[in-house]
Amino acid sequence: MQSYLPSVIKQFTYYKTLGDKTIEQLNFEQLRNQLEEDSNSIAVIVKHLTGNMLSRWTNFLIEDGEKSWRQRDEEFEANFSSKSDIISCWNKGWDCLFTALSILNIEDLERVIYIRNQGHTVTEAINRQMMHYAYHIGQIVLIGKQIKGIQWQSLSIPRGESRAYNTSKFNTEKGRRHFTDDL
Numbered sequence: 001m002q003s004y005l006p007s008v009i010k011q012f013t014y015y016k017t018l019g020d021k022t023i024e025q026l027n028f029e030q031l032r033n034q035l036e037e038d039s040n041s042i043a044v045i046v047k048h049l050t051g052n053m054l055s056r057w058t059n060f061l062i063e064d065g066e067k068s069w070r071q072r073d074e075e076f077e078a079n080f081s082s083k084s085d086i087i088s089c090w091n092k093g094w095d096c097l098f099t100a101l102s103i104l105n106i107e108d109l110e111r112v113i114y115i116r117n118q119g120h121t122v123t124e125a126i127n128r129q130m131m132h133y134a135y136h137i138g139q140i141v142l143i144g145k146q147i148k149g150i151q152w153q154s155l156s157i158p159r160g161e162s163r164a165y166n167t168s169k170f171n172t173e174k175g176r177r178h179f180t181d182d183l
Contacts, residue, residue: 004109007178008126009101014180015130015137016094019046021155022144023090028083030147042140043078043086049136050093051075056115056129057100061108065115065125101126 023031026042034041040048055070080086109123120128145152157165 002106004123005101005104005106008130009098010178010180011130012094012097012101012133015133017180018155019090019137019140021153022141023083023087025148025153026144028080028086030144031083031086032078032080033143033147034078035143035146040076040139041078042143043080044076045136045140045143046086046090047078047080048072048075049133050089052129052132053093053097056125057096060100060113060125061111061122064117065113097129 023042023046031042031046034044051070051072052075055067056065058067080089104122109121111122112119113122113125114120115125115128141155
């Protein structure tokens with residue numbers, strides 16, 4: 001359990017970085033692009049993630065994770081006026097999450113907290129939210145890749161470069177490290 005919290009923070013940082021690198025590649029109109037009539041744009045997904053993060057992580061040890069002030073349905077309305085507004089919103093949610101995680105200690109991991117009156121240990125709540133965020137960040141990356149087409153800058157091992165990547169990894173000494181340490 002000593003490694004759980006540092007690992008969680010690194011993992012959330014990794015997912016944020018995937019979103020950051022996708023957002024960097026797109027202009028304001030592309031971030032607002034809705035590929036299908038009934039689908040969400042990256043801007044809408046950012047707004048939803050931020051609403052979720054603010055609700056889940058504000059006073060999360062003492063208040064239900066679904067706050068009475070959250071307006072979830074409004075999170076699906078794209079009303080940003082600039083790319084910088086989207087980035088500001090994105091960072092606000094992540095700042096809330098990382099601040100909440102920074103105060104935790106090992107003893108907190110088994111505390112029971114509530115989301116919509118459903119009890120979770122802090123560990124379970126962290127895992128639940130990490131998977132939710134990974135799901136939506138995967139959508140963000142896929143939408144970004146679809147919009148950019150051949151101009152997309154890969155966020156992982158580019159096609160055709162797996163052998164070279166693996167060779168470089170196997171040329172280093174075995175050791176315990178997080179896969180995100182060298183990203």
